[in-house]
């Protein structure tokens with residue numbers, strides 16, 4: 001049975017949920033997938049680093065209490081030492097799930113670069129490396145013969161990137177428009193229910209939807225990164241965050257939200273990108289008071305949706321979870337499945353050569 005050994009970089013909500021999935025589902029997951037998953041390294045700012053080439057006891061590390069350190073375990077160290085671990089791990093695949101930095105993507109961009117340079121596949125839910133260095137990292141991965149997968153960077157476990165890549169091959173996507181942030185959508189709904197902004201944000205944090213700094217969710221920089229990814233990967237653009245105009249929820253008051261509800265409208269934070277006649281791309285993030293009959297007005301809570309405007313099919317809309325620890329861990333699992341499918345295809349080609 002083929003096995004993939006993983007190094008988890010960042011051990012917060014998402015990577016812990018992946019570890020739980022591997023630990024809890026064990027052999028059932030192996031039977032279902034046709035390959036085994038084993039974790040051989042973990043790093044985290046708070047816990048330090050742990051390297052065990054024979055496989056880490058996930059139940060043991062998941063049970064560590066607050067203030068614990070990997071230093072007390074064999075192969076453990078009090079510091080994360082990300083570069084040492086990534087370059088020297090026995091893992092074939094690095095799973096990057098540290099904080100998203102919406103300004104320059106670091107240190108996650110370096111984590112991905114080190115992994116690829118040392119011949120390892122990468123899966124990440126971190127939007128920074130994908131939106132801010134995606135072109136470079138994809139080229140680097142190709143040069144090193146490894147995979148750079150990032151399905152969870154746009155709509156958590158809902159597979160919008162793979163869907164667009166595989167299902168829209170014979171048509172032209174002219175634009176995308178959607179609700180691309182679970183936290184802000186959840187917060188807007190709770191404020192409609194009468195909750196104060198701070199309380200609604202605290203709930204979203206508790207539920208594992210929010211970024212480490214939830215300003216990125218509320219003020220649109222998280223959606224800005226996702227719009228860049230969709231524009232570049234689905235519309236074939238080459239834009240940066242500077243090309244995406246941005247207005248966040250601070251431009252909408254609690255009174256505006258209540259007034260809109262009374263007028264049959266609902267505020268949504270909308271991200272969009274459209275290819276213009278000259279081939280350039282116009283992109284934005286802004287709050288919009290949608291009429292209730294608009295298809296995106298009914299998308300509530302942490303659910304997200306993206307409408308693809310196509311030449312042959314008209315509008316195709318995909319909706320599903322946009323945030324959540326388990327949902328996002330599933331995105332990593334779907335990337336690992338894609339990585340294994342790539343390996344099988346390569347083995348098959350070699351056998352026929």
Ligand SMILES: NC(=O)c1ccc[n+]([C@@H]2O[C@H](COP(=O)([O-])OP(=O)(O)OC[C@H]3O[C@@H](n4cnc5c(N)ncnc54)[C@H](O)[C@@H]3O)[C@@H](O)[C@H]2O)c1
Nearest residue numbers: 010011012013014044045097098099100125126323324328
């Ligand atoms: N939670 C979601 O719903 C969701 C959905 C899609 C994408 N994402 C993205 O996935 C990533 C992880 O999300 P999360 O919810 O697990 O976040 P989190 O804040 O719960 O966990 C991040 C972990 O990374 C660790 N970390 C940060 N910087 C590090 C560094 N330099 N070295 C080692 N460890 C470091 C932190 O200590 C923390 O434990 C983020 O980039 C986030 O934007 C999250």
Ligand SMILES: N[C@@H](CCO)C(=O)O
Nearest residue numbers: 181182183209211323
């Ligand atoms: N904080 C993000 C996580 C998913 O990228 C959100 O709420 O949508």
